[in-house]
Amino acid sequence: MGEEKRPLISVRNIRKSFGGIIAVNDLSLDLMEGEVLGLIGPNGAGKTTIVNTITGFTKPEAGEIFFREKKLTKLPPYKIAELGVTRTFQIVRPYPSLQAYKSLIVPLWSPRARRFAGSRGGDRDAVAIDLLEEVGFERDAYVPYKLASALPLGYLKRLELARCLALRPEVIICDEVFSGLSMSEIASMVPLVERLRMKGVTLLMIEHRLRELFSVADRVVVIDFGVKIAEGEPEQVMQDETVRRAYLGEELEL
Amino acid sequence: MVEEHKRKERLDRGIKARTDRLYAVTSWREIGYLLAPRAGLVLVLLVAPLVVPSLYWQRVLGLAAVYALLAISFDFLAERVGLVCIGGAFMIGVGGYISGSLNFYFGMPAALTIPLGTIGGAVICTLLWLPCLPLRGIYFAVVTFMFPFFATSIILAGGLFRGTEGLSPVSGFPNIWVGVYLILAFVLIAIFALRRLCGEDIGLVFAGIKDNDQAVLASAVNITRVKVYALFISTVIGCFAGAFVSHFSGFVGLSLFAVDFTIMPIAATIMGGPGTLAGPALGAFILAPLSEALRGFGQLRVVLYCFVLVAFILFKPEGLLNWASRKYHQFEHWVKV
Numbered sequence: 001m002g003e004e005k006r007p008l009i010s011v012r013n014i015r016k017s018f019g020g021i022i023a024v025n026d027l028s029l030d031l032m033e034g035e036v037l038g039l040i041g042p043n044g045a046g047k048t049t050i051v052n053t054i055t056g057f058t059k060p061e062a063g064e065i066f067f068r069e070k071k072l073t074k075l076p077p078y079k080i081a082e083l084g085v086t087r088t089f090q091i092v093r094p095y096p097s098l099q100a101y102k103s104l105i106v107p108l109w110s111p112r113a114r115r116f117a118g119s120r121g122g123d124r125d126a127v128a129i130d131l132l133e134e135v136g137f138e139r140d141a142y143v144p145y146k147l148a149s150a151l152p153l154g155y156l157k158r159l160e161l162a163r164c165l166a167l168r169p170e171v172i173i174c175d176e177v178f179s180g181l182s183m184s185e186i187a188s189m190v191p192l193v194e195r196l197r198m199k200g201v202t203l204l205m206i207e208h209r210l211r212e213l214f215s216v217a218d219r220v221v222v223i224d225f226g227v228k229i230a231e232g233e234p235e236q237v238m239q240d241e242t243v244r245r246a247y248l249g250e251e252l253e254l
Numbered sequence: 255m256v257e258e259h260k261r262k263e264r265l266d267r268g269i270k271a272r273t274d275r276l277y278a279v280t281s282w283r284e285i286g287y288l289l290a291p292r293a294g295l296v297l298v299l300l301v302a303p304l305v306v307p308s309l310y311w312q313r314v315l316g317l318a319a320v321y322a323l324l325a326i327s328f329d330f331l332a333e334r335v336g337l338v339c340i341g342g343a344f345m346i347g348v349g350g351y352i353s354g355s356l357n358f359y360f361g362m363p364a365a366l367t368i369p370l371g372t373i374g375g376a377v378i379c380t381l382l383w384l385p386c387l388p389l390r391g392i393y394f395a396v397v398t399f400m401f402p403f404f405a406t407s408i409i410l411a412g413g414l415f416r417g418t419e420g421l422s423p424v425s426g427f428p429n430i431w432v433g434v435y436l437i438l439a440f441v442l443i444a445i446f447a448l449r450r451l452c453g454e455d456i457g458l459v460f461a462g463i464k465d466n467d468q469a470v471l472a473s474a475v476n477i478t479r480v481k482v483y484a485l486f487i488s489t490v491i492g493c494f495a496g497a498f499v500s501h502f503s504g505f506v507g508l509s510l511f512a513v514d515f516t517i518m519p520i521a522a523t524i525m526g527g528p529g530t531l532a533g534p535a536l537g538a539f540i541l542a543p544l545s546e547a548l549r550g551f552g553q554l555r556v557v558l559y560c561f562v563l564v565a566f567i568l569f570k571p572e573g574l575l576n577w578a579s580r581k582y583h584q585f586e587h588w589v590k591v
Contacts, residue, residue, distance in 0.1 A: 076476075078473075086472065086474075093466045094465075095461060098465065106469075107473035109456065109459050113474070163472065167474055
């Protein structure tokens, strides 16, 4: 018992409805320290609502969320990010009028990043360029200086991750970072996720790209209609009859 | 026989193409090239009071500078932070009433009342608008637009500050030169300081809030606090203009809350070039004297004035300064097709 890892984020019995539709119903899940947890489910299952609830962008009607011993449920989004629980947005949220590297000045300016910056705090531009390189931007005199409005989606998804990394996160919640990318772009994102895990960042990944997700995830939670229907290791979950019916469809025979 | 076609080709100048927004300046010629428009602006503003024909036009210049400050303050908040604040009249009113009444009731000199009116007014405006800061776009605009009417009603209903009669006399400046140069200097300081500020890290956070406030929230930045900083900076500029007006006109009354102070800066911003800070000031220095010059037309000048505005919105929505700077950074020539 004593050896068991404690959950880093613990979601307990949260419920959230929009009008008459219950998006998330009495859902609990634990995110262990250092793991990569996949969260999958059909469209409209409530995945993004869970992300929004954990990161404070929507408030749950019932239930509680803890980060270590700290209760997140009542905190505003920026406080939650300040604790090191960061997120990407499924629909990317760049700053169109800023250059790619300048858009990282915003998180680098935050109190959390400044606390970590120490003596190098004065040179945020250099830190920003380093961060962009870390997520796979070319380190040349061209790409990092492009306006965000001129960048293709693949780079904007990386920019989302770079924004999280600028905060020296403990947790990154990735809301479909692979979606909308070409096969080659996804292929280059997978090693990036692996690198993040090596650095000790805990990841909660929402994905529709199951093959890529299963190659990095330690554990998978499946939800449907806001309810958890299965949990476990990827192979084990995919054997589950309810999961296959709900998620993959009846006709799909493996 | 094939007709010969010619086409106008526009090319960015070398310095623009090479250093877009980065300003890696390599020679005195290029420094001069960048410096010329800025120096020109400073020079024109500083020489203007000396060359205008009469005291009357010097006063018009001073008033135009007041509109310029309001336009700069509006432009900064709307285009650089994304807060559309159309409470120009309220800033003028609060700044003016504070400095004017300090002078009228306690006999404090302008050297004291203007700073007090500026800072005190900015604190009051910021605190009153603080609860509205989570509102975005048109909603924040509507709330701020209501405040001058609200203040007028309170003053009338409570008979405060001698009601409709107003406070008079408020002591003026020793002479017209002090007044005009004070406000012109402040216009220049406001333009250059705000442009510098927008390039600093906090200016990028402002831009982030305008572009995508949710992403700024996800970046662990308290956007309400940052908006308060921006609002305070903007109201300092507006309230300074108000405090100045009270001494410049020697009178404090309900006319300080006049809707002109709200509308004219917006018009000047549209005309001068939204987002450029110097452009709105330029717009104000054109519109305010134009409006005076057309005084002879009586009510008809409002029609002409609207005509100018509609024409700008339709045909030059980018505004004068954006257009001019685009032309400045390009050269054109005819090429055979």
